[in-house]
Amino acid sequence: MRNIIKHLHKNYFEVAAFSIGLILLAFMDPNTTTGPGLCLLENLGFQYCPGDGLGHSISFFFRGEFSNALQSNILGPFAVFIIGGRIIYIVYKNSLNHNKIL
Amino acid sequence: MANVIDYLPELEGDEAAYISKVMESMDEKTADRFTRVYRARRKDPQTVLLTALVGFFGVAGIHRFIVGQLGMGLLYLFTAGLCFIGTIVDVINYKNLAFEYNREVARDAVSLIQ
DSSP: OOHHHHHHHHHHHHHHHHHHHHHHHSSSSTTTOSSSSTOOHTTHHHHHHHTTTTTHHHHHTTTOHHHHHHHHHHHHHHHHHHHHHHHHHHHHHHHHHHHHHO | OOOOHHHHHTTTTTHHHHHHHHHOOHHHHHHHHHHHHHHHOOOOHHHHHHHHHHHGGSSOOOOHHHOOOHHHHHHHHHHHHHHTTTHHHHHHHHHHHHHHHHHHHHHHHHHHOO
């Protein structure tokens, strides 16, 4: 059991963290949710965050409202592609490295 | 048969286990050359951790540039490490980020010295 948890943490921690983030944003309704959303900095009470609107932007993107997405944060759609690519890359690499030395 | 402790004593954990498997079949001369190439090119997990921690004080994503992930680095840089969430993930995960990079380095080093 310990070994399984260790193995999962070693190989899939990043995948899990980013997928959970994207899934939460996909289910968030950007039109009704105003304010901090998932942003850690704004939930802590700060007024400004450099990633401002990124969560809303990704959420709009999943609903197909691309102009709204770009307006919330210009990097939103690119973030989805970069993070999605990273998730696919890790899963692909792990499937290649399974039981293999070099 | 080369022992990883004699050649690369600074390695720890998964990386040490992996490199000891790689070096298992090497003779002394090959192991020597491999050690030199690998040590010059590998990234220390501690460097990754420290540069990831810089993300809490302003510039995020340096660690992603260090391990050669340009796209993620730029994304972190412009969004303050995905609003610090990405930075926290990477501070927990720094060893695996470094190991992922070092595994490629080891593969390159082996193909270089042959």
